[in-house]
Amino acid sequence: xxxxxxxxxxxxxxxxxxxxxxxxxxxxxxxxxxxxxxxxxxxxxxxxxxxxxxxxxxxxxxxxxxxxxxxxxxxxxxxxxxxxxxxxxxxxxxxxxxxxxxxxxxxxxxxxxxxxxxxxxxxxxxxxxxxxxxxxxxxxxxxxxxxxxxxxxxxxxxxxxxxxxxxxxxxxxxxxxxxxxxxxxxxxxxxxxxxxxxxxxxxxxxxxxxxxxxxxxxxxxxxxxxxxxxxxxxxxxxxxxxxxxxxxxxxxxxxxxxxxxxxxxxxxxxxxxxxxxxxxxxxxxxxxxxxxxxxxxxxxxxxxx
Amino acid sequence: xxxxxxxxxxxxxxxxxxxxxxxxxxxxxxxxxxxxxxxxxxxxxxxxxxxxxxxxxxxxxxxxxxxxxxxxxxxxxxxxxxxxxxxxxxxxxxxxxxxxxxxxxxxxxxxxxxxxxxxxxxxxxxxxxxxxxxxxxxxxxxxxxxxxxxxxxxxxxxxxxxxxxxxxxxxxxxxxxxxxxxxx
Numbered sequence: 001x002x003x004x005x006x007x008x009x010x011x012x013x014x015x016x017x018x019x020x021x022x023x024x025x026x027x028x029x030x031x032x033x034x035x036x037x038x039x040x041x042x043x044x045x046x047x048x049x050x051x052x053x054x055x056x057x058x059x060x061x062x063x064x065x066x067x068x069x070x071x072x073x074x075x076x077x078x079x080x081x082x083x084x085x086x087x088x089x090x091x092x093x094x095x096x097x098x099x100x101x102x103x104x105x106x107x108x109x110x111x112x113x114x115x116x117x118x119x120x121x122x123x124x125x126x127x128x129x130x131x132x133x134x135x136x137x138x139x140x141x142x143x144x145x146x147x148x149x150x151x152x153x154x155x156x157x158x159x160x161x162x163x164x165x166x167x168x169x170x171x172x173x174x175x176x177x178x179x180x181x182x183x184x185x186x187x188x189x190x191x192x193x194x195x196x197x198x199x200x201x202x203x204x205x206x207x208x209x210x211x212x213x214x215x216x217x218x219x220x221x222x223x224x225x226x227x228x229x230x231x232x233x234x235x236x237x238x239x240x241x242x243x244x245x246x247x248x249x250x251x252x253x254x255x256x257x258x259x260x261x262x263x264x265x266x267x268x269x270x271x272x273x274x275x276x277x278x279x280x281x282x283x284x285x286x287x288x289x290x291x292x293x294x295x296x297x298x299x300x301x302x303x304x305x
Numbered sequence: 306x307x308x309x310x311x312x313x314x315x316x317x318x319x320x321x322x323x324x325x326x327x328x329x330x331x332x333x334x335x336x337x338x339x340x341x342x343x344x345x346x347x348x349x350x351x352x353x354x355x356x357x358x359x360x361x362x363x364x365x366x367x368x369x370x371x372x373x374x375x376x377x378x379x380x381x382x383x384x385x386x387x388x389x390x391x392x393x394x395x396x397x398x399x400x401x402x403x404x405x406x407x408x409x410x411x412x413x414x415x416x417x418x419x420x421x422x423x424x425x426x427x428x429x430x431x432x433x434x435x436x437x438x439x440x441x442x443x444x445x446x447x448x449x450x451x452x453x454x455x456x457x458x459x460x461x462x463x464x465x466x467x468x469x470x471x472x473x474x475x476x477x478x479x480x481x482x483x484x485x486x487x488x489x
Contacts (some may be wrong), residue, residue, distance in 0.1 A: 040440070041448035070337070070446025070470030098445050100471060108347025126443030131366045147441060149424040161367055162424035162443075163405040163472040164358050170408050170423070176406045221412070222428035224440035224451050244427035266417040266428045267437035 001122070004061040004241040005089060006049060007082060008042025008097030008128075009074045015067025017077040022063045024050035027271045031063050037271075041098045044225035044270045045125070048232025049095075051277035052254075062091065072100045075127075079105035083102055086137045087115035094120040095235045097228070101131035101161065107305065109139055119295045121238055122176045133188050141190035143244055145231045148173050148197045151223045154189055157181035194234060194248035196227050202248045209245055212252040217259040225270030233277065246288075254284035306446040310355040326353065329375040329404075331385075332394040333365055337370040340475060342390050349384045350377065356475070357402035363394075367444055367472050372402060405475060409483040418488060423472060427454075429484050434458045444471035459485050 006022070015261035019031030024047055029036045031046075038047035042065065049061050050305035064081050068074030074210075078099060086094075086109070094113070113119065124132045125145045132138050146154055152169045155178075172179055176195055183189040184206025195201040198221075200212040220226045222268055230251050236249035255273075262272045318411060319458040333339045339356060346354045352374070358372040371380055375397065385391050405423075412419045427445075428438040435458050439451040446469045454462045465478040 007446075009445040011445070036376075039448065040451055041445075043448070047454045066445075068445035069449040070444060071475065072335075072445075072470075075376055075445050098443060098448065100445050101443075103364070103366045106366070127445065128443075131444050134364070134366045148425065148440065149421065153424065158403060160358060161472045162365050163476045164403045165406055165407055165423055166403070167406065170406060215340075219414065222414070222417065222426055222440060224438050226440070266414050266419065268432065269438075 001058065001060055001241065002092035003090065004049065004093045004095065004235065005091035006061050006095045006097065006235070007044075007064040007078050007099070008045065008126070009066045009068040009099055010036055010041070010043055011069050012067040013069045013073070014154045015025065015074065016058040017064040017074070017081055018063070019081070020063060021060045022046050022050055023060055024054065024056065031065060038229040038274055040225035040270055041126070041228060044228040044274065045053065045097050045232040047228040047271070047274045048277055049236045051274055052233045052236035052238070052281055055281050056171070056236060058236060058239055061154065068100070069099070069259065073101070075100040075102070076105065079109060083108045083112045085117070086112035091120050092118070093123065093235055093239045095123040095125075095231065096128035097126050097231070099127040099131070101127050101134060103131060103135045106135050110140060121244070123231070123235055123238070125228070130161055137185070137274035138188050143192045143194065144190040144247070145194045145196060145227065145234065145235070147227055148176060148195065150195065151176060151179045151183065151195050155179040155186070156246070157186040169243070171243040175210055176201055180208060192244045192248065193235060194230065194252065196230050202245050202252070204245060210249050212249055212256070215256050215260050216262065217228055217256055219266050219268065220256070220259040222266040223264060223268050223270060223273070226259065226273065229258070229270065229277065229292055233281065250284050250288060254280045255286065257283050308364040327375045328372050328398050329378055330357070330359065330396050330398045330468045331371040331381070331392040332359060332396065333370070333371065334393050335470060336367060336472055336475060337470040338390055339371060341388070342371055342385055342392070342464070345384055345388045346371065346373070346381060349380070353377070360398065360400065360402065369405070369472060369475060372398065396420060405472070407479050409480060411478060411483070411487065416417065418484065418486045420480040420487070422483070423476050425477040425480050427477060427480045427484055429459055429488055430489060434460060434488055436462060439477065442473035442477070446470045447473050450474060459488060461475050
C-alpha cells in the first residue's frame with residue numbers, strides 16, 4: 001500500500017493553507033480540524049479518494065489545500081508548499097489537481113519532485129494538467145485524466161490553455177484516437193492517459209489499450225465533479241497497488257456504476273455519487289475478478305472491459 | 306438515448322489578422338483585468354478589439370491580452386485609465402496570436418440543456434431556466450463560479466466574467482451566453 005499526497009484548492013478566499021490527513025464524514029471532508037463540503041473540484045477528488053481508501057483498507061490520504069476563488073493566492077501557497085516540502089516527504093502517489101496554471105512555479109514543483117528520494121507516481125488533472133502540458137514537461141508525469149475537450153487541448157501543440165484549442169482539433173473530438181496520437185506525438189501526454197467521456201480510453205505511450213463503454217449513464221456528463229471522482233478512485237487504486245491502466249479501467253467502471261446507483265439527472269450533485277463509491281467499487285472489483293477467473297478457465301488472456 | 310441531440314455552432318474560428326492594420330497588444334496583470342477591459346472597450350469602440358493569447362514571453366499558463374489597432378492607442382488607454390484599469394504594458398505585435406475558442410456544442414437532455422465550450426459545461430433546466438450544474442475546467446475559480454451560479458436563473462445569475470478570474474471563467478461565459486441565447 002502506497003502513501004498518498006493530494007494537492008489542490010477549495011473556493012474559500014479566507015482559508016489559509018491547510019495540510020493534514022483527510023477523512024470523509026458523510027457529505028463533508030475533515031482536514032486538520034477544518035470541515036469542507038464535498039461539492040466539486042478538489043473536494044470531490046479527495047472525497048472519492050477517501051471513500052475508495054476506506055473500502056480498500058488504505059490509509060487516509062494526506063492533503064495540501066489552498067483557499068482560492070481564482071485570485072491565485074491559494075494556488076501560489078500550494079505551489080510554494082510543494083516546492084519547499086516535497087523533497088522531505090516520502091509520498092508514493094502524488095495527485096495534483098485544481099490550481100491556477102503558473103509555469104514558473106510548476107517547474108519549481110517538478111524540481112522538488114526530482115529531489116525526492118523516490119519519484120512518486122505522478123498524477124495530474126485539471127489546472128495542474130494544463131500547466132504540466134503548457135510547460136512542455138508532460139512526459140515527466142505518469143498519468144493525465146483529461147475529458148474530451150481537454151484531450152483536444154493536449155493534442156494542440158500551440159495552445160497554452162484549453163480555451164485556445166484550435167477549431168480543427170475541436171472538430172476531431174469525434175475521433176478521440178487521433179487526438180490521443182497527436183497528444184503523444186507532440187510530447188503533450190503523460191505516459192498514461194485516462195480519457196473520460198461517453199467511452200473512456202485508457203492509453204499508454206499514445207496507444208489505446210482499453211476502452212470502457214458500460215454502463216452508459218449519459219446524465220453523468222453535466223454533473224460537476226464526475227471527472228474528479230474518476231481521478232480520486234484511480235489514485236486510490238494506484239495507492240492500493242494496482243498498475244495504472246488497471247486502476248484507471250476499474251475507476252472508470254466504478255464511477256459509471258456509482259452514477260447508475262445514484263439514479264442521476266443532469267441536476268444531481270456529486271455528493272450523491274460519492275456516497276455510492278464503495279458499493280460501486282466492490283462491484284467493479286468483483287467484475288475484474290470474474291473476468292480473471294473466466295480468462296484462467298479459458299486459458300487465455302483477459303480483456304478487463 | 307434517442308432524445309439526445311448534438312449541435313455545434315461557432316461565431317468565429319481561426320479569424321485571420323487584417324494584414325493592412327498595425328496592431329498593439331494590451332498586457333494586464335490578470336485575466337479578470339482583461340475581461341473588465343474588454344467590456345470597457347467594447348462600449349467605446351468594438352472595431353478591431355480582440356482578446357488573444359499573449360506572446361510566449363508574457364505567458365504564465367492562464368493568460369489573456371487585448372489586441373487593438375495601434376492607431377487607436379490614445380483613446381483606448383484613456384478609456385481604460387478612466388475605468389481605473391490601465392494596462393501593465395503596451396507592445397507592438399506583428400505575429401498572429403491565438404484567440405479563445407467560441408465553438409459551442411449543445412446537448413439536449415429533454416428537461417435540461419447542456420452547453421459546452423472547450424473544457425467548460427453549463428446545464429440549465431429548460432422550464433425554470435435555472436442553472437443546475439457547471440462542470441469541467443481546471444482553474445481554481447471553477448468551483449467558486451459553480452457555488453455562485455448554481456440554483457440561479459440564467460437571467461439573474463452574475464456573469465462569469467464579472468465574478469471569475471481565469472480563462473476557464475472566460476470560456477464559461479461563452480457557454481453561458483449561448484445558453485441564454487437559446488433559452489432566453
